[in-house]
Amino acid sequence: MSRKECQGFAYGLLSDKLPRGRLFSPGAIRDIIAFGGTFQYENRVGRPLYDLIMTHCVDQEGFEADFLRKLRAVLVEYSLGAAGPRYHAVTLRHHTATLFRELRQIVFPDRYDYPELRHITIHITSNINEMIHIMRGQLTRRSSWPLYIDTEGTYTKLPNRTKLSLITIFDVSPKMVYLFRTFQLSKGQLQVIKRELNVVEEYRQPVTFGPEKELGCNTRDIQRGSNQSLRDMVHQASQKVISKTETLSDWTTPTLRHDQVQYAAMDAIALHYINTKTTFDWSRDLPRPVDPESRPLFFSASEPTVTQITQLETIRDDLLEIIDGMDWLLEYVIFGNLEDIRTKLESVMRWERYWEWPKHWELVVRNQIHALEDNQLLATGGLNAMLGESIQNLKNVLQ
Known part of the structure; x- marks a missing residue:
């Protein structure tokens, strides 16, 4: 790209997004400015860019005085057409290159901290x-849950x-x-990579937000034609709040920043919350x-095997x-709780339509594991140990 194209990208992006309330992290702003200044900024572009940032970003967390000074230096003070005749062209380019290098080396404090x-x-x-x-190993192992990409x-x-x-999976x-x-x-x-993803698709459902055609495989689009953003959809489904301030940061840097890693990971995890409508x-x-009665949209459980049914029968009898x-x-x-747990396990073995049998039988078993864990906390002595054994036996059923 030429100087005009690089500058035009940076100015066009920020002049479109910032006035409409789009939030950017300091790291994302730095990345966009650094890319736009690949061939040094002209003052007629740099100054309006600096004014945009000062108008819309200066009061946000992370836009510290030192960072803003460096932005002013590369966008205004040492931009083409602003430094005047005081500097020889070679000296100006050298000094500007140093300023951009210092700008790229700024280490921003970590702001993202998702408990997950x-x-x-x-x-x-x-x-x-x-x-x-990884794709031929872990990602082709049997699981009823989809892969969120x-x-x-x-x-x-x-x-x-x-x-x-x-690609985040x-x-x-x-x-x-x-x-x-x-x-x-x-x-x-x-x-x-695309061919390997097509092989993975034979074993697991790839679920995405939007079609994600660049992956080269068939995906299940959880957005399903909605005009909602990922941020809005995950909040509506599960009340989870995610940040989108790193969307337009530079994903080609030698090392991703902490916040970029957290952002990318959380975007994929958020698809699970949308799918299950719970955190x-x-x-x-x-x-x-959090909501044990939640029903996932994408979940491809197979019917329990004879071995699994036999294991459940043994656990039921043990209970x-x-x-x-x-x-x-x-x-x-605990007595009443265990009776309830045993009844629900019995429903799985009798092939009753508890919770859309057989699609969700694994989730029924999972919920009984969590119920037993709660009761184990209330139990003491030998009862505690016996419940612990039942919990492990139920986990073995799902493996």
């Missing part, structure tokens, strides 16, 4: 062989003729988010929905023995 990400592992890779290994783009087309810079059961940094891949390598407690070994051995006068709360 204290319990969910994030794995970042730019190695194509590692990406292939999101992408991030670049400001301009890459050498591989796309703008695809990042959230795998619910192992509580893993994968960030595939694809911006350095060749055209041929990117085609390999989750991720601190549990088995993630626990009956536990109940028979209890002093219901002393432990009447």
Whole structure:
């Protein structure tokens, strides 16, 4: 891109978004300004850009005085047509290059802190062989949950003729988010990734927000024609609030900032909240929905096997023995709860249409695991140990 095109991109983007109330992080503003100034700013573009930022961003968190001074230097004081005859052209270019280097080196404080990400592992890779290994391994393992996939783009087309810079994949059961940094891949390598995603699709449903055609595989669009934004839709579905201030940051930097990583991961996790219409407690070994009666839109459970039915029968009988051995006068709360849990497990084994059987039988079992965990907290001694064994046996059913 030429100087005119780079400057035009930065000015066009910010002059369109900022007056309409779009929020940008300081890091995103820095990235856009740095890209637009690839060939140094002309004063007739730089000064209006600086005025836009001062008008709409200066009162936001993170726009510190030192950062604003550096923006003023590159956009106004040392822009072409502003420095005047005091500087030789070569001296001016050298000094401006130093200013832009200092601008790019600014380390911004971390502002994103999603509680979910204290319990969910994030794995970042730019190695194509590692990406292939992950897709052929973890991402093709059986799970009723879909894979939630999101992408991030670049400001301009890459050498591989796309703008695809990042693929984010959230795998619910192992509580893993994968960030595939694809911006350095060749055209041929990117085609390999797309072919592997088509193989993954044979095992797992890819769920996206919008069609995400650049992935090259069939996806289930959870937006389904709605004109709502991801931020609005996840809030409506689960009351979860996510930030979108990193959307237009530079996703091709050598190292992603903390807030970019949190942003990308949360965009994929948010799809799970939209799908289930609830948030989750991720601190549990088995993630626990805040609303246990929630019904996912995308969930591809298979019917329980004979082995699983046999396991459930054994657990049901074990619970009956536990109940028979209890002093219901002393432990009447746990007594009643275990009776309820046993009844719901019985409904699964009898193939009754509890909660749209058979689609949600796994969720019925999952909820009974969480119910047993609650009761284990109330129990002591031998009862506590027996409930712990039943919990583990139910988890084994779902593996």
